Amino acid sequence: MSMPEDGLHPDALRILPPAYGSGSLADLLPSVCAVLGVPGAVDVLGLGARLDGIDRIGVLLVDGLGAYQLPLAAPHAPVLADLAAGGRGHAGTLTAGFPSTTPVSLVTLGTGVPPGAHGILGFTVRRPDGQVLTHIYWGDDPDPRLWQPVPTWMETASAAGVRVTVVSRPAFEGSGLSLAANRGGAYHGAGDGPAVAAGMLAALREAPGPALVYGYHPDLDHFGHEDGVGSETWRRAARGVDRLLDEVVHNLPPGAALLVVADHGQLNIPxxxxxxxxxxxxxxxxxxxxxxxxxxxxxxxxxxxxxxxxxxxxxxxxxxxxxxxxxxxxxxxxxxxxxxxxxxxxxxxxxxxxxxxxxxxxxxxxxxxxxxVAYHGSVTAAEMTVPLLIVR
Known part of the structure; x- marks a missing residue:
């Protein structure tokens, strides 16, 4: 198997426990909603000081963009590199939950609680009837609202008068995973990176008052898995992420901010x-x-x-x-x-x-x-550490 160089420092293989309650993906949307004035939301991450005067917030999740992948992406993604260096605002990190995998992380982000509470506990899990449920291919069996019973922060924000929009692939609309993670937001289908940028910007511009806009972009993770972190297709996907960021960052309307996060990192396996x-x-x-x-x-x-x-x-x-x-x-x-x-x-x-x-x-x-070629799901720093990049 061809194995590109993923550039990981040995430190990236150390064990890193999830920082639930202080600096994890579960703490992001409660903090965002606190900034937007949603009753009951607590600003665990202290975003209020950085987002004073902001009433429209875009949260872009780039699948597979772990913090340890930023140096490898930087030569191909100058806008991302600038954000990661803190040149346009704040650059920090959060941890994923465990397992550090997409369905777990998306629902952890959406609900604001650790995986044990929301119940999406793996890429696949065994159901009570003995069948194996693959969460990324989940329809309506089991019922997403019963299998994942915790209200999302999108539901809570919408009920409080915040305009909530989800910008993601058209194929994911109405899926079990989307309902588990993102129910409560108006869904806008976006088939590629430019469409995600356009959809997020339109939602941020058109909001008459407080707004939360969530965008999802999967390409980097896909090509990491298929060809390896650092492969030519991965580098091309990093350039695609940069074009998305370039469009959104340079066209944010007044009173808006963009937060860039990820669901996990990746590492190549020989x-x-x-x-x-x-x-x-x-x-x-x-x-x-x-x-x-x-x-x-x-x-x-x-x-x-x-x-x-x-x-x-x-x-x-x-x-x-x-x-x-x-x-x-x-x-x-x-x-x-x-x-x-x-x-x-x-x-x-x-x-x-x-x-x-x-x-x-x-x-x-x-x-x-x-x-x-590349995998994730475990508890190494490479998989668990995700960026939190803020620009306003």
Missing amino acids: DGGRYDMADIPALRDGVVAVAGEPRARYLYAADGALDSVLANWRGVFGADARVMTRDEAISEGWYGPVPPAHADRIGDVVVICQGRAVAVASGWEPDKAGRL
């Missing part, structure tokens, strides 16, 4: 870091179901097999993964508080890959999942 259940019998023994994703794997053990599954996976992975029970993962606080109704969505065994390793589950999930 062939030698790929442990495949199909190739290693010990990894299959006692396992009856598999969910999660390669960097944050969930295993469901046969009756009486939990201890042997733990021992087998610890023996195979060694220092390349932390292998723990569901109760251990919850007690360590990775998800924030987890109510009993959501706990079973986490595997009996949680495998948190470390360094540059993945737990591939050929035969349990689509083959493509084991053939990606």
